[in-house]
Amino acid sequence: MHRQSVVNASPLIFLSKAGMVHLLRQEESEIIVPEPVAQEIRKRGNHDVTVKVLESTDWLKPVEVSNIPALIQSWDLGPGETSVLAYAYANPGVTAIIDDGLGRYCAETLGLPLRGTLGLVMIAKNRGIIPAARPIVTLLKQHGMYLSESVIDRAMALIGE
DSSP states (O other): OOOEEEEOHHHHHHHHHTTOGGGGOSSOSEEEEEHHHHHHHHTTOTTSHHHHHHHHOTTEEEEOOOOOOHHHHTTOOOHHHHHHHHHHHHSTTOEEEOOOHHHHHHHHHHTOOEEOHHHHHHHHHHTTSSSOSHHHHHHHHHTTOOOOHHHHHHHHHHTTO
16 A cells, blocks of 8 residues: 655745755655646646646545535634645544645544645754755755744754754
């Protein structure tokens, strides 16, 4: 059996812009991109780096997510977060990759495996995929990812930086 994660738009966009999309695929054989997430990305236009990454990366798999449980619908999240959580909920063991605070809270409440962009960077550092995390976090921030300095400092302390 192959391992999967399911990704929301913002982690895919930040990592694509920073040239670090490979951090999505640290142990998974494929990364699921629910169709609402893929549509959100495609709206950025054919010249956008994330659109190019989505269309040219064979391990990024756009899929339809047709069954959205009422339990997830009740959170009134955006279509991307909703479809990511619905896929993870329907496929036990699939990790949801979400940065949005309410989406993350929903995943935690439902007991779904969860990572964010910062978590992916921390794992990559711990596994020796990248030599240092802080420069990558700085690069991601330059490309629009918001994290407070206190969150970054706590995360870096956890991985010895």
